[in-house]
Amino acid sequence: MEFSTKSASPEKQKTACLVIGIFAGKAPGAIATRLIEASAGLLGKILDRGDLEAKAGSTLLLASLPGVAAERVLLVSYGKPEEFNDAAFRSAATAAGKVLAGLKASDAFVTLADVELAGRDAAWLASQTTQILADSAYKYEATLSKKSEEKRGVAKVTLGFASRPDASIEAAAIQGQAIASGLALARELGNLPANICTPSYLADTAKKLAKEFKSLKVEVFDEAGIAKLGMGAFQAVAQGSREPARFIVLQYNGAKSKKDKPVVLVGKGLTFDSGGISLKPGAGMDEMKFDMCGSASVLGTLRAVAELALPINVVGLIPSTENMPGGSAVKPGDVVTSLSGQTIEIINTDAEGRLILSDALTYAERFAPECVIDIATLTGACVVALGNFTSGVLGNDDALARELVDAGTTAGDRAWQLPLFDEYQDLIKSNFADMVNSCGRPAGTITAACFLSRFTKAYKWAHLDIAGTAWKSGNEKGATGRPVALLTRFLIQRAGV
Structure with a gap:
């Protein structure tokens, strides 16, 4: 999807689809008011009779609206003005994205970002709009025998504003894309x-990313290389699978000096x-194919x-393997030595993510990092604590x-901090090693983080x-891509752009 920004009168835009936001009530908004006037009141009558629901994210698609040059007009509800917030705006943008992704149209003129939202500037609105519209166009077809033959979904989107967009808005749109x-x-x-x-x-x-972007450099360790490094915890998880493990090191050098300390991202693979x-x-x-989403988020970021x-x-840094049962698989009660030299009693082989992460986190030391962030689908306990809306931070x-x-709040990819008090460290004591890799259900997310903290x-x-x-389960089963938005926004802020 290609994006651009432009200042123009929306009613005069010759486009396949004009998208405007509507506030519920008697004050629909400045852009909507212009279209009401252009259509000689017809749009006003449509709104008055309640064809567009008041709930934020509701949509109504109109064809050939008199006085408007666009072939179609997509009305998207912002909800009630007094309830308009980040969530309502994202609901409107997401709803618009879904409609545009299903249209048999080549382009759209979208005015959703030209609205006042408390605490947010035009750049934030533009970034969120481009990100959400482009993400809505994603469609999985890789393993389908029949691909979609009919082309649907707009390829070009112009973000429309009443006044000329400045450089910050254009930059924000690029960031969102x-x-x-x-x-x-x-x-x-x-x-x-x-x-x-x-x-x-x-x-x-x-490797393909490093080939596409010259700013990236990649190094991949095979199983012999992993063994030579001394990653005993990682090896223990990998030894039950016939699929060869890999340790991936992907470096991006964008700072003026290569000596600048890097941010290290470690993804469970x-x-x-x-x-x-x-x-x-x-x-x-x-759904355990999704257990590599931490690594996917690192590559995406x-x-x-x-x-x-x-x-x-x-x-x-991506330690990647399968965790499989077999004659050579690690067993409950086995003790392994990690790259750090610390020993681990493996109580539960299903607590494997923290094992492979432990060696990658030790490896991260050699980069003298500014900070290290690991990303992992680590514990079911986090789902119990925070549900499917919020990631846990420790x-x-x-x-x-x-x-x-x-x-995460800025990116619409929210997270929440959980405690990591010293008292929890006692729960991972072992009689036979420096620590155990699992200690039961209570505070499972916290004790997993205690293990990593060592x-x-x-x-x-x-x-x-x-x-x-x-990822999502049920009828919408599929990966979400989270927390790519959170991590990228964090790095944008760290880079000061």
Whole structure:
């Protein structure tokens, strides 16, 4: 989807679809009022009889509205003026995106961002609009035998404003489009089945990114390389699978100096998680292909960062493997030695994500990082605590955690900080090793983070548990791409652009 910005009279735009936002009530908004006048009151009559529902995100598609040059006019409700907030705006943009994605039309003139929203400027509105519209156009077809033959969905979108958009608005629209590109990559990787999206496939994807963007440099360690590094915890998880493990190091050097300390992103890359010997229940196990969404978000974020050419250094680390049962699989009660030299008693082989992350977090030390953020579909306990709307944040630096929470709020990809008090550390004690990898259900998200914290003492660190937000189940089953938007916004702010 191609985006541009323009100042123009909406009623005069010759476009396949004109999109305008409408406030419920007697004051529909400035742009809507112009169209009411242009249509000699016809649009006003349509609104008065209640054809457009008042709820934010409701839509009504009109064809050949008199006095308006556009072939179609899509009315989108902002809801009641007194209830207009970030969520209402996103609902309107999402609804518009879904309609535009299904239209047999080539272009659209969208005025949704030309509205006043408390606490938000035009740049934020433009960024959110482009991101949401482009993300709405994503469609999974990779493994379908018959692809869609009929072309639907607009290819060109012009963001319309009453006054001439300044450089900040244009830059924000570009940011939104880049974030959507990252989301599309993360969603596609997450949606691919585990027999296609293997550790090697993730490594190949990283290589393709490095080929596309010269600012990226990639190094991939095979199983022999992983063993040579001394990643005993990572190896323990990988040893039960016939699919070769990979450790992917993707570096982006965008800062003026290569000596600038990088932000390191560590993504859990379990391309399929059976639970190992601690086998998961069969119901819903197909969704364990999504257990690599942390790694997908790292690749998606680095794509967005490279596309934007942000002046910052970023490193992506992805330990990737399957977790399978078998004669060579790690067993409950086994003790392994991590890259850090610390020993781990594996109580539950289904608590494998923290094992592969532990070695990657230790590896991160060699970059002398500004900070390290790991992203993982780590615990079902996080779903219990925060549901499917909010990612969990924990870490050893409260300022970093708050920075991530704030970035998520700005991006519409929200997260919430959970405590990591010292008292919880006692719960992962072991009689046979330095720690256990699992200690039961109580405070499961926190104790998992306690485990990871044992490997992050050399730097500022935050952990994003995305178990509840990385994908959707049911009729809308599929990867969401989260938290690409949060991470990219965090890096944009860190880069100061």
